[in-house]
Amino acid sequence: MRQQAALPTLLALLALAFLASLAFGELRLGMGQVLSALAGVGDELSRTVVRDFRLPRALVGMAAGAALAASGVVMQAFFRNPLASPGLLGVSSGGALGAVVVLALGPALGWAATTLWALPLASFLGAFGATSAVLFLAQRGAGAERLLLSGIALNALLGAGTSFLLTTTVGHFEVNAQMLFWLMGGLESRSWEHVWMGAPAILLGCLLLLPLGRAMNLLSLGEQSAQSLGVDVRRLRWQLILLSTVLTALATAVGGIIGFVGLVVPHMLRLAFGPDHRRLLPYAMLGGAAFLLACDLITRAFPLGLRLGVVTSLVGGPFFLWLLRRPR
Amino acid sequence: MTTALSAAGLGVPGRLEAVSITLGPGELVAVVGPNGAGKSTLLQALAGLLPAEGGICWNGQPLSEISITERGRRLAWVDQEAHFEFAFPVREVVAQGRYAWGDNLDGVAEALAELDLTHLAERPATRLSGGERHRVGLARALATQAPIQLWDEPVAQLDVRHALEVLRLARQLTTRGATLVVSLHDLRAAYRFDRVLVLDRGRLVGNGKPHEVLTADLIRQVFRVEATFVESLVPELPSE
Amino acid sequence: MFRSSALRLLALLLSALPLLAGPPQRVVSQAVGTDELLLALADPGQIAALSHISHDGRFSPVAAEAKRFPAIQDSDAESVLRYRPDLVLAASFTRPETLALLRRAGVRLVVLEHYETLEEVYASLLTLGRELGHLDRAEALVAQCRQRVKDLAQRLQGVRPLRVVSAGVYPLTSGGGTTFQDLCEHAGALNTAAEAGLKGLAPTPSESLLTWRIEMLIAAEDRDIRTRLAQIPHYRVLPAFRAGRLVLLPGPLLSSVSHHRIEAYELLARALHPERFQ
Numbered sequence: 001m002r003q004q005a006a007l008p009t010l011l012a013l014l015a016l017a018f019l020a021s022l023a024f025g026e027l028r029l030g031m032g033q034v035l036s037a038l039a040g041v042g043d044e045l046s047r048t049v050v051r052d053f054r055l056p057r058a059l060v061g062m063a064a065g066a067a068l069a070a071s072g073v074v075m076q077a078f079f080r081n082p083l084a085s086p087g088l089l090g091v092s093s094g095g096a097l098g099a100v101v102v103l104a105l106g107p108a109l110g111w112a113a114t115t116l117w118a119l120p121l122a123s124f125l126g127a128f129g130a131t132s133a134v135l136f137l138a139q140r141g142a143g144a145e146r147l148l149l150s151g152i153a154l155n156a157l158l159g160a161g162t163s164f165l166l167t168t169t170v171g172h173f174e175v176n177a178q179m180l181f182w183l184m185g186g187l188e189s190r191s192w193e194h195v196w197m198g199a200p201a202i203l204l205g206c207l208l209l210l211p212l213g214r215a216m217n218l219l220s221l222g223e224q225s226a227q228s229l230g231v232d233v234r235r236l237r238w239q240l241i242l243l244s245t246v247l248t249a250l251a252t253a254v255g256g257i258i259g260f261v262g263l264v265v266p267h268m269l270r271l272a273f274g275p276d277h278r279r280l281l282p283y284a285m286l287g288g289a290a291f292l293l294a295c296d297l298i299t300r301a302f303p304l305g306l307r308l309g310v311v312t313s314l315v316g317g318p319f320f321l322w323l324l325r326r327p328r
Numbered sequence: 329m330t331t332a333l334s335a336a337g338l339g340v341p342g343r344l345e346a347v348s349i350t351l352g353p354g355e356l357v358a359v360v361g362p363n364g365a366g367k368s369t370l371l372q373a374l375a376g377l378l379p380a381e382g383g384i385c386w387n388g389q390p391l392s393e394i395s396i397t398e399r400g401r402r403l404a405w406v407d408q409e410a411h412f413e414f415a416f417p418v419r420e421v422v423a424q425g426r427y428a429w430g431d432n433l434d435g436v437a438e439a440l441a442e443l444d445l446t447h448l449a450e451r452p453a454t455r456l457s458g459g460e461r462h463r464v465g466l467a468r469a470l471a472t473q474a475p476i477q478l479w480d481e482p483v484a485q486l487d488v489r490h491a492l493e494v495l496r497l498a499r500q501l502t503t504r505g506a507t508l509v510v511s512l513h514d515l516r517a518a519y520r521f522d523r524v525l526v527l528d529r530g531r532l533v534g535n536g537k538p539h540e541v542l543t544a545d546l547i548r549q550v551f552r553v554e555a556t557f558v559e560s561l562v563p564e565l566p567s568e
Numbered sequence: 569m570f571r572s573s574a575l576r577l578l579a580l581l582l583s584a585l586p587l588l589a590g591p592p593q594r595v596v597s598q599a600v601g602t603d604e605l606l607l608a609l610a611d612p613g614q615i616a617a618l619s620h621i622s623h624d625g626r627f628s629p630v631a632a633e634a635k636r637f638p639a640i641q642d643s644d645a646e647s648v649l650r651y652r653p654d655l656v657l658a659a660s661f662t663r664p665e666t667l668a669l670l671r672r673a674g675v676r677l678v679v680l681e682h683y684e685t686l687e688e689v690y691a692s693l694l695t696l697g698r699e700l701g702h703l704d705r706a707e708a709l710v711a712q713c714r715q716r717v718k719d720l721a722q723r724l725q726g727v728r729p730l731r732v733v734s735a736g737v738y739p740l741t742s743g744g745g746t747t748f749q750d751l752c753e754h755a756g757a758l759n760t761a762a763e764a765g766l767k768g769l770a771p772t773p774s775e776s777l778l779t780w781r782i783e784m785l786i787a788a789e790d791r792d793i794r795t796r797l798a799q800i801p802h803y804r805v806l807p808a809f810r811a812g813r814l815v816l817l818p819g820p821l822l823s824s825v826s827h828h829r830i831e832a833y834e835l836l837a838r839a840l841h842p843e844r845f846q
Contacts, residue, residue, distance in 0.1 A: 026775040048805050049775045056801070080413045106791075116799045171621055174738040174790075181739065188739070188774065191801045218424050220414050221453075224377045225407055225465075229472065230400020230428030275414035303771040304739060 006273045010286040014062070017293035021058035022050055025300060052191075060190040061296050062289035063199040064255040065265075067247035069288025070206055072262025073280055074244040077220040078237065079144050082270070083323075086248040086262040089151045089241070090130035093158035095252035097165075098126020100179050104165045116193050119182070120253035127249030130158060131241070185256035185309030187296050198254035205247045206285050212239060213278035220277065258292070258309045260316025265291050267323060330388060332507035333403075333476055335374060337382035343369045346382065347532045349525065351509065353475070356502045358518035358538075359511040361527035362551055367511040368408060370527060371478045374509065375405040386476060400428030404469035408480040408511075410461035415452035418445055421464050425471030439470040442497055444490065458485045466494060470501075477501065479510045483517070495520075515542060515555075526550060591701030592655035592676070596640065596648050598666070600628050602657035602680055604826035605693060607633055608709060609702050616651040619643070629820040629828045645669035655699060659683075659825070683825035685750055686717065693827065713827050720754065720833055723844045729758040730840050733777070735785040735803060735814070737796050741772040747823065748786075755836035757784070774802035782808045784840060788819035815839040 022034050029037070029046050036042035037050035071086040078084070087093065102109065102122040109118070134154050138146040162183070169175045215236050218226035227233040251258065265288045266280065273283060295311040306314075334350040344366045351357055359367045373380040376391050376399060384391040386402055394402065404425070412421065422445070423436050440446045443463040448456065453464060462485050469477055479498070483491040495517060498508045502522070509525075512518050519538045526534030526541055528550045534541040547555040594616040597606045603618045607630050615637050621627045622634040640647040645666045648656055656670055659680040670677050678699060682688040690710045697706025732752060734742045742748030742759070743766030752759040760780040761770065785808060787793055793816065797803045804810075821832040838845050 026773050027779070045778055048778060052801055052805055053774055082413065115795075171624075171627070174736065177738050177740075189800050189802065191799070191804070193799075214427065217416070217420070218427055221412055221416070221421065221424070222407065224372065224405070225468075227377055227396075228375050228400065228403070228405040229424060229468075230397045232396045270414075275416055276420065303773070305771075 003273060003279065006279070006283055007286075010283055010290065014286050014290040014293075017290045017297070018058055018062065020297055021061065021293050022054050024297060025049065025054055026303075056192050056195045057187050057190045057296070058293060059195045059199055060254050061187050061293045063195075063202040064187075064251035064258065065261060065288040065290070065292025066206060066285040067198075067202045067251040067288070068258060068261040069265035069284040069291070070209055070281060071244040071247040071251075072288075073266045073277065073284045074209065074216070074240050074247075075262070076266060077216040077277060078240050078244070079148065080220055080222070082267065083263070085260075086244060087155070087259070089134045089147065089245070090154040090158060091127045091245050091248040092252055092257055092259075093155045093162070094130020094133075095123040095127035095249055096183055096257055097158045097161050098122040098124070098129070099182050099253075099256075100162050100165045101126070103175050103179050103182070104169050106175065116191070117197070120194070120197050123253040124249045126158075127252055128245060130154060131245045135241070181304075181307065182256040183309075184307035185258035185312070186299070186307050187255055188299075188303070190254070194254045198250050202247060202250050205243050205250070206281075208239075209243050209247075210281055212236065213276070213281050216240070216277040216281075217275075220275070256309065258312055260312045260320070261288055261292060264312075264316040264319050267319070331385065332387060333374060333509070334385045334388075335382060338370075338373055338384060339381040340366075340369050340373055340378055341381075343530055344373060344380075345530045345532075348382075349532070349535060351507055351523070353507055354502045354505050355507050356499055356522045357507070357509045357525060358521040358523070359509060359525045359527065360513070360515060360518050360542075364529075365527040365550075366530045367527055368480050369530075370525075371405065371480050371509060371511060375403055375478050377405065397428050400472065400474075402474050403476040403478065404472040404474040406462075406465045406469045406477075406479045406482060408484070410458070410465040412453035412456075412461065412464075415454045417450050418453055418456070418464055418467075419449040421453050422449075422467045422471050425468040428472070435473050436471050439467040442470055443467040444493065459487060459490060462486060463490065463494075466497075470497075475506050477506055477508045479508065481511050481513070484513060515547070518542065592653075592699065594651060594653050595655045595657065595700070596651050596653040597622070597657045598640070598643060598648055598662055598670075599657070599659035599680070600820075601659050601683060601825035603628060603634055604630055604824065604828055605680070605696050606657060606700075608827070609693065609697050609705050610700050611702075612636070614700060616653055617648075620647065625820070627820055629818065629824055629831070631820075645673065649673055649675065657696070680825070684745065684747060686713070686754075686827070686830075689825070689827050689829075690714075709827065713830055716830050717754065717833070720830075720837055724756040724837055724841060727756045727841050727844060729756050731760050731781055731783045732757040732786050732815075732840075733760050733780065733782050735772075735787045735797060735809075737790075737793075737800070739772050740769045741766065743767045743770045747825065747829065751822070751829065751832055751836060754830075754833040756841050757786075757836065772802070777802050777806060782806060783813065785809055785814045786822075786836065787814060787816055788822050789816045790819065 023031060027049055029049065033042055033046045034050055037046040068086055075084040075086055075088055076082050099119050099122055102118050134147060134150045137150040166179055215231045218229055218231050219233065219236060223233050266284050269280060269283045269287050273279060295315065296308055298311050299306050299308050330353060331350050332353045336348050338347045339345055347370060359370060361367050372378045374384060376384060386394060422439055423433055426433055426436065440449055443466055445463055445467055448460065456464065462482060466479065466482055483494050486494060498510060502508055518524050519542060521538060523536065524534060524538045524541045525532060526546060533550060534546055544555050547553065593614055595606060595610060595614050596617045597603045597619055600619045600621055603622045606615060617638045617640045618634050620640050620643050622639045623631055625631040628634055643666065648670060653675055655676045657678050658667060678696065680692050693706045693710055697703040734748045741761045744762035745767055746769065749759050749762050760782055764780060794814065815836060817832055817835055821828060824832065
């Protein structure tokens with residue numbers, strides 16, 4: 001009964017958040033104006049605002065939210081720990097360092113740094129480099145504990161690099177501000193280029209993830225048991241790490257560092273609809289997309305004041321604390 | 329007679345030394361030995377879950393030639409630790425035993441009933457006692473309907489009634505042709521098995537019928553206790 | 569025209585220190601804004617060191633001239649005191665810890681407090697001129713500045729102000745009460761951000777920018793600035809930007825808190841109203 005309500009509820013929430021993302025912004029536009037602008041008719045101003053500003057922003061938000069939540073589900077199954085998050089293996093801090101390096105070295109990189117693609121690409125490469133380094137450092141077998149410890153060490157190292165670049169560029173305030181804004185995540189000024197950079201690959205990653213739900217169920221209750229029951233655990237672990245890294249790296253590349261989505265959304269949904277990954281994965285993708293759009297709507301009321309990463313943490317932090325205090 | 333499970337020179341560096349055994353279908357086999365003797369390692373190695381030296385054959389076929397899915401159909405292994413981090417209902421955990429068979433859920437209800445879990449079927453596995461969790465692990469193994477079953481200390485955490493039921497179930501499975509390898513600490517129970525394997529510091533020091541293997545000498549040598557044989561205290565366990 | 573707080577501070581400093589025999593001979597400027605004032609008024613022999621970014625053309629409009637003098641290594645108090653200064657110039661945006669440490673070291677300190685309008689800059693020039701023993705030089709410079717501003721105003725007499733906005737990769741724009749507002753007022757421009765009610769540095773709006781009827785964008789010269797602005801959706805769709813209506817000014821002039829900003833007035837006025845400069 002509950003299960004049957006889940007999909008329609010989440011779809012409705014997502015549709016609502018999506019429409020709200022198109023309807024609310026700096027300029028007051030009526031729902032009629034928004035819809036006709038979407039259809040390509042109506043006055044030029046609302047067409048530009050809806051189609052060039054709000055639509056790409058909403059699409060990037062949906063893609064990033066779905067990616068982060070799905071990635072969270074994967075990491076939690078992988079580490080058999082409901083408190084695991086997408087950033088555990090250095091993806092986020094690697095992405096952060098990559099982006100900050102491009103911003104800091106901007107002048108030295110010349111033309112390459114001026115394209116719209118430079119920052120997301122650098123962030124993506126940083127994210128991938130970091131996770132590869134964690135896997136390499138943890139070395140053979142790559143037991144969960146070693147992976148975690150390598151992740152912690154590398155996160156600290158990369159964080160130090162990011163902080164160093166932040167302070168050394170403090171005199172050049174334009175660069176410095178861009179770094180700060182990026183490190184706190186945000187969907188403002190997203191364009192169709194960002195949609196094309198993130199959304200199709202995220203969609204593909206999500207589609208590849210969906211058939212792994214049943215095997216993830218087994219893995220989440222023990223590696224050796226899963227192996228004995230006929231799961232190719234080695235292969236599954238690689239698939240999961242790869243997909244989770246790609247998804248988080250893409251979300252980070254187009255939206256900056258956005259915390260807690262990968263923790264809060266899977267948790268809420270697991271509490272509501274149970275831990276079965278065959279359902280949890282699609283629910284988390286829909287729920288993550290809706291959650292991020294809702295958080296983005298809050299940031300619109302405080303331009304530059306409340307960054308997206310700040311809002312998700314403001315919502316996620318108290319939730320996390322409640323989770324820790326809850327009797328298990 | 330065909331062999332169900334055989335190992336030649338099976339070794340795991342530092343934990344198990346060159347174990348060679350051949351087990352037939354329908355055999356109920358006990359693995360005993362002090363803590364750290366290598367009982368769990370032997371079971372994991374036989375299940376193909378550890379990188380190990382030497383050769384393993386299931387039904388006469390080298391393990392390396394058996395696909396991972398086929399392995400899930402032929403052999404079930406039960407961990408001595410049963411921890412569930414996620415709140416799957418008991419029924420779903422047991423149904424995982426059918427993974428290698430696609431979506432076919434044959435035998436799940438029977439497995440729940442055999443382990444006295446039917447009334448707990450919808451309860452989240454995180455909210456079970458240690459013994460109940462063990463029974464869930466056994467039920468999952470049962471649901472695989474695999475002809476080779478390796479159970480690592482299945483009764484250590486069970487109350488007397490459930491422990492006896494599990495041992496009776498083990499015997500019952502062998503009468504249907506299954507091969508069971510069960511590690512135990514209870515030597516009196518082991519005495520009722522068809523065959524006993526005794527491990528000491530990673531080496532196989534006894535392999536044969538219980539009364540031939542479990543002698544006072546060997547028990548003194550391996551377990552460093554003096555044993556006196558009296559009439560068994562587990563008369564309900566059928567000895568074939 | 570003195571600012572009362574600056575006066576009070578000076579009085580405090582003067583009472584706390586033994587009277588010096590003559591004008592200071594080892595002046596250190598701690599901020600880039602005070603570099604510009606010091607270079608304009610002091611004898612070369614009076615300058616001990618300039619700010620740590622004084623040699624960087626991205627920040628200082630007088631970087632070339634500044635390179636004749638040493639630059640302090642960092643903006644902290646120790647870097648300043650290394651030069652054993654008999655007068656230190658700092659600005660209200662200097663870190664408060666640094667100011668406190670300099671005060672504690674007992675060194676004579678002049679803090680530039682106000683610089684949003686030209687009159688405030690003139691007052692600072694006169695204060696500093698008096699400190700350096702070159703009041704005459706300061707007075708002459710102020711008079712010269714007043715004349716340049718007056719000439720510019722005459723040229724722009726009756727011109728229709730163009731509707732402008734300060735654009736940048738930095739997601740903030742300048743509203744009322746900023747040096748950019750001051751620049752617009754002197755160069756025949758109307759700061760649409762101030763008109764829309766924005767004050768100080770404010771987040772650049774995206775959607776409402778389209779409704780401000782902007783005729784010209786003004787940005788600091790930077791590498792590939794056009795390309796980089798074109799990546800920001802709200803500039804990309806702006807008709808004025810698409811028509812290439814973008815004035816680029818040297819960054820240090822745009823943010824100058826000294827009399828050098830008059831050069832920015834003239835450059836902008838020339839770009840916005842070329843017909844008045846034929």
